Amino acid sequence: MIPSNCTFCGLCCTLTVKLSDNDIKRIEKTGCGREEFVEFNKEGEPILKRENGWCTFFKRDGKIGICSIYDSRPEACRDFPGKRHCDLAENPIYKYMSDNDENKRIRLLLKNAPTSKMPEEKINKALEVANKTFNRIS
Numbered sequence: 001m002i003p004s005n006c007t008f009c010g011l012c013c014t015l016t017v018k019l020s021d022n023d024i025k026r027i028e029k030t031g032c033g034r035e036e037f038v039e040f041n042k043e044g045e046p047i048l049k050r051e052n053g054w055c056t057f058f059k060r061d062g063k064i065g066i067c068s069i070y071d072s073r074p075e076a077c078r079d080f081p082g083k084r085h086c087d088l089a090e091n092p093i094y095k096y097m098s099d100n101d102e103n104k105r106i107r108l109l110l111k112n113a114p115t116s117k118m119p120e121e122k123i124n125k126a127l128e129v130a131n132k133t134f135n136r137i138s
C-alpha cells in the first residue's frame with residue numbers, strides 16, 4: 001500500500017530488500033538474468049543488488065524516484081512501509097551517516113522524503129510532480 005504522505009522520493013529504494021523465490025522468478029520474466037539483480041547477505045539469503053546505495057532497478061527523474069520493474073517489484077517493496085504514513089526519513093540512521101559517495105546519493109533522496117515537519121502543501125506539490133512524471137513516462 002502506498003502511504004498517504006508518499007512523495008515518491010525513492011528513499012525506501014536504498015534499503016535492503018530480501019527476495020523470495022517467487023520474487024526472483026517474477027523479475028526474471030522481465031528479461032533480467034538473476035546475476036544482474038541478486039546478491040547475498042551475510043546469512044546467504046538473496047537480496048536485491050544495490051549500486052552506490054540505490055537498488056539496481058531504481059532511476060531518478062528530477063525529484064521523483066522511479067522503479068523500472070514496478071509491476072514485477074518484490075513483495076517487500078509492495079508492502080513498504082506497512083502503514084499509512086511513511087516516516088523512514090526520521091529514522092536516526094540518517095542523522096549519523098558518514099560522508100561517502102553512497103551516502104551522498106542517499107542524502108539526495110532524503111531531501112524530498114516526507115517528515116512530520118514537512119508542510120502538507122509540499123507533500124501535495126510532490127504528488128503533483130510525481131503524477132506529471134508518471135504520465136510523461138508511461
Ligand code: SF4
Nearest residue numbers: 006007009010012086
Ligand atoms: S521512502 Fe516513503 S515517501 Fe519515499 S518513496 Fe518510499 S514510501 Fe514513499
Ligand code: SF4
Nearest residue numbers: 013055057058067077
Ligand atoms: S525493486 Fe523497485 S521498488 Fe523495489 S527497491 Fe528496487 S527500485 Fe525500489
